[in-house]
Amino acid sequence: MHDQRVKKVVIAGGGTAGWCAAAALTSQLGPLIDVTLVESEDIGTVGVGEATIPTIRTFHHLLGIDERAFMRATQASFKLAIMFENWARLGDRYLHSFGQIGKPTWMGGFHNVWLQARAEGLAGEIGDYCFEHEAAKAGKFFTSPEAKINYAYHLDAGLYGRFLREFSETKGAKRIEGKIQEVEQRPDDGFISALVMESGERVEGDLFIDCTGFRGLLIEQTLKAGYEDWSHWLPTDSAIALQTASVGPAPPYTRASAHEAGWRWRIPLRHRVGNGAVFCSRYLSDDEARAYLLGAIDGEPITEPRLIRYRTGKRRKAWIKNCVALGLSSGFVEPLESTSIHLIQIGLTRLIQLFPFSGCHNALVRRYNEQADVELERVRDFIILHYKLTERDDSPFWRRCRDMEIPDTLAQRIALFRDDAYAYQGPEDLFRVDSWLQVMLGQRLEPQGRHHLGRLMTREQMQGALDSLKNNIADAVAKMPDHQTFLEQYYPPAEA
Ligand SMILES: Cc1cc2nc3c(=O)[nH]c(=O)nc-3n(C[C@H](O)[C@H](O)[C@H](O)COP(=O)(O)OP(=O)(O)OC[C@H]3O[C@@H](n4cnc5c(N)ncnc54)[C@H](O)[C@@H]3O)c2cc1C
Incomplete structure (x- = not known):
């Protein structure tokens, strides 16, 4: 009667995507499935992704996450808007x-x-007729259970991962530390059967979630999903990220200031500021971008500038056989407008709604992929x-x-x-x-x-x-x- 074919879920990768997946799956489907997450501290995470949009609150609400506990753990601040500077013309500014x-x-x-x-x-001005716009402009914020204000957060990505890890482990997620060396497939149908660790340990599963970041160890390197390149529309391909000390009160908005070959973010957290220069390497060298960023920051740097390369676009399919890609392994639109964490979380809610209890049937997989595609194209x-x-x-x-x-x-x-x-x-x-x-x-x-x-x-x-x-x-x-x-x-x- 209870013919459940998918019970063991293995999550490869422990960045924001991996731990969001573990948190959502354990808290929502806990008694029905086993969740194991594999991650490597040596490889580490991408370390950025600190601005969000209001849908994160719905996700947290579904999971039963307490707002103050989450904010304290991630040193979060409130976000009402993004301030765009120099986008249409030099000197322009809008929220x-x-x-x-x-x-x-x-x-x-x-x-x-x-x-x-x-x-x-x-x-x-049009903004005069919008409460959140005016509050952001004035640097003000207030919320209460009755308040109808629409907001998101700025959060520390590393601390968010740790918070979600603790949350998931208390709900029953198992964690395995180490590098995945090989992805084993069933000879008959190519479904993934196990991850083989450097230590030789085999981690078997029925459903695998690829959260291994840009490398897409399962979805690309193993299942050869292919990539739809969007760089002709979204030409930036690099970012230099750097954290600085706060130099004043945190405004309730992200700043996105355009420069000659891209733009710069400034994300005010409670304990520090996240900065980064996004650029197109055809028009600006890494050294130029680094020099630009160092010249533009306000506070003392507390980390070394770190270069991140990416290719805008998406995997041709996010779900193939018994593998679902989430986060950077499924594609990347652009940091602008902070949509990646949302796309992880909406992908998870869809996966839970379409959970393949009776197996990864073609129609189910297709439905997931079609929805993921159209959602991503609208964001793009x-x-x-x-x-x-x-x-x-x-x-x-x-x-x-x-x-x-x-x-x-x-x-x-x-x-x-x-x-x-x-x-x-x-x-x-x-x-x-x-x-x-x-x-x-x-x-x-x-x-x-x-x-x-x-x-x-x-x-x-x-x-x-x-x-x-x-x-x-x-x-x-x-x-x-x-x-x-x-x-x-x-x-x-x-x-x-
Ligand atoms: C410049 C930049 C700015 C961004 N800004 C924002 C933003 O403001 N807002 C937003 O919503 N999103 C933003 N994003 C996107 C956001 O950072 C990601 O969506 C989010 O961090 C999720 O990353 P991830 O978990 O998919 O990958 P990662 O953080 O890269 O995690 C990959 C995980 O896989 C593990 N792994 C990989 N290979 C192996 C292996 N062989 N064995 C074991 N483990 C392995 C790693 O150890 C790690 O745990 C930004 C991205 C970039 C590049």
Whole structure:
């Protein structure tokens, strides 16, 4: 009656992907499966991945993770937005916040009213009508069980792995330390049967989760998934990462500042700041990127600058036979907009929903892969948008981005917004209308037309509605504490 073919799950790799997988599988399916994770301290993890998006809170909620315990363990801070600097033009600055802008109607987005009002000289900046935007701009933060604020975190990647490891081990995950030397396949159908460790130990399993990072030891080196290269759309291929001491209160946003051949991140944690320069090696050498980053940081470096190479794109299939790739082994879009940890976590929720109790049947595997593909393609389009919509003419890198061909799906979105101010969130889209809107406007894509729903209001009605929205937000923000003050009270500094 209980014909369960997949019981032993083996996770290869103990970075964020591996320990997220162990945490999700043990906490959700614990009594039904055995989970073993294999990792090598000698190889280590990629060591970056410290900015998140609000979906991480849903994942933690599903797993029953306590917010304060998680924040204390990972020295996390709150994140309301990303501050983009110098993207469309040098000197430009805009916030992409996680909030909702104005109040949408069934007929059309709030921005149509705002565009009408702006044309009539009645409107402020679009961000004035978004609570999270204004709170981020003012460096403020507050949350409580009743608060409706939409936020994410900045976290220490190494500490997050440790936190999830402890969580998973208390839920029954087993951990094996050591290097995987060989991946053994069944001769008849090529399914993976065991990981053979350097010590000679064989770790047998029914389902294998490849979390071995860029190398993709199982999905690529063994199962030859193949890679779809997206570097013609997303040309950065390198990053130099460096941690520094904090030099002031942590703002509740990530900074993404464009430079001549890429961009630089600044992620404020509770105990330090994560910095990195993302660049395209065709336009900037490693030495130049390192010198640029060292010249741009604020605080004292506390680590050596570390070079990371990557290739933007995705595995042709994330799930093959009895192996599912998660995290960097499944592909990498770009650090911009912090989507990788989300993609790991959404992949896990899908895997749990489609868990192959009765075996890795083709239709199940196909369903997983189709969903993973479309999700990733929508994220890819959103990231390309930032590069494509540049007016920068000051470097070959930006001229190349401005002039590049883009996927049809994105070209269609840009045309819809440019011609008719129409923005939408499709069923597979991660990013909401508000995100598309903030980035398109922030990147100076000015709509030529719009829905005329604003004209259904009188001038006075429009002015009254906009003013009351703006004033309510300003009043609420004025009453909030500074982010740093709130953080210190939320989990005490003694434990920082
Ligand atoms: C420059 C950069 C910036 C990023 N910024 C963000 C961000 O801000 N937000 C975000 O969401 N994501 C970001 N990411 C992505 C994020 O870092 C990853 O998605 C996340 O860290 C997961 O990595 P991973 O676990 O897949 O791989 P890794 O961290 O590389 O872990 C691989 C694991 O496999 C193990 N392993 C490998 N080979 C073997 C072997 N032979 N035997 C035993 N064990 C082995 C390693 O020891 C390690 O434990 C960024 C990525 C890059 C490159």
